Amino acid sequence: MNDSPIRVLGVSASSRRKATDSAVRYALEYAAEKHGAAVEYFTAHRKTIGFCVHCDACVRKKQGCAFKDDMEELYPKMMWANAWILGTPVYQGQISGQLKAMLDRCRALVASHPQVLRDKVGAGIAVGGDRxxxxxxxxxSIQDFYIINEMLPVGGGAFGANLGAAVWSRDKGAAGVQADEEGLAAIRRVVDMLVRVTGLVAGAGP
Ligand SMILES: Cc1cc2nc3c(=O)[nH]c(=O)nc-3n(C[C@H](O)[C@H](O)[C@H](O)COP(=O)(O)O)c2cc1C
Structure with a gap:
């Protein structure tokens, strides 16, 4: 682990180690190699992450989520990072259920520390089987989560990665992602923007 002021968490919200895993790990490798960022990874692969059931224990007790499952591994990474990349396969035109469960469970983080996510910078990678x-x-939807939780959403700028990285796997897993040159370029643009804005927020920018 390096001591870079840019600390990037990449999340793959797929239960498989295929397309989304490949796209998010590509983003993290690029962030580390091009920008010297410190990086952490979390995948939903073989993880158990239950739904928020709105028991409100987190709001009443302010000691985090009552459920103890694999979010216990993700919460510290979320708090450590000042830049997030949420990567998800596209399911029915939307984020995966795995990602929705993770994001809903963040209510427990905010319940005990209301500004814990404030000013973290966030970007998204969406990997679809169709173009x-x-x-x-x-x-x-990923950007909306960032806004709701006082984070700073970024895309990759006009001409290629407007709202984030849109990747086309052609349902061919990691090989499909690695063949999608425009998708990979979009990921690099998104990471460049994420790192630039995080540097500004951290006071380490140009
Ligand atoms: C339940 C389900 C719904 C899907 N819906 C869409 C969709 O709406 N649009 C799309 O482009 N691909 C859709 N796909 C295909 C996946 O997004 C695509 O294969 C993706 O690359 C899978 O990522 P993974 O390999 O990381 O799991 C769907 C796949 C599943 C399992």
């Missing part, structure tokens, strides 16, 4: 399979609404 126009709903990547953009999926990215918007």
């Amino acid at each position: 126009s399979g709903g990547q953009e609404p999926t990215l918007r």
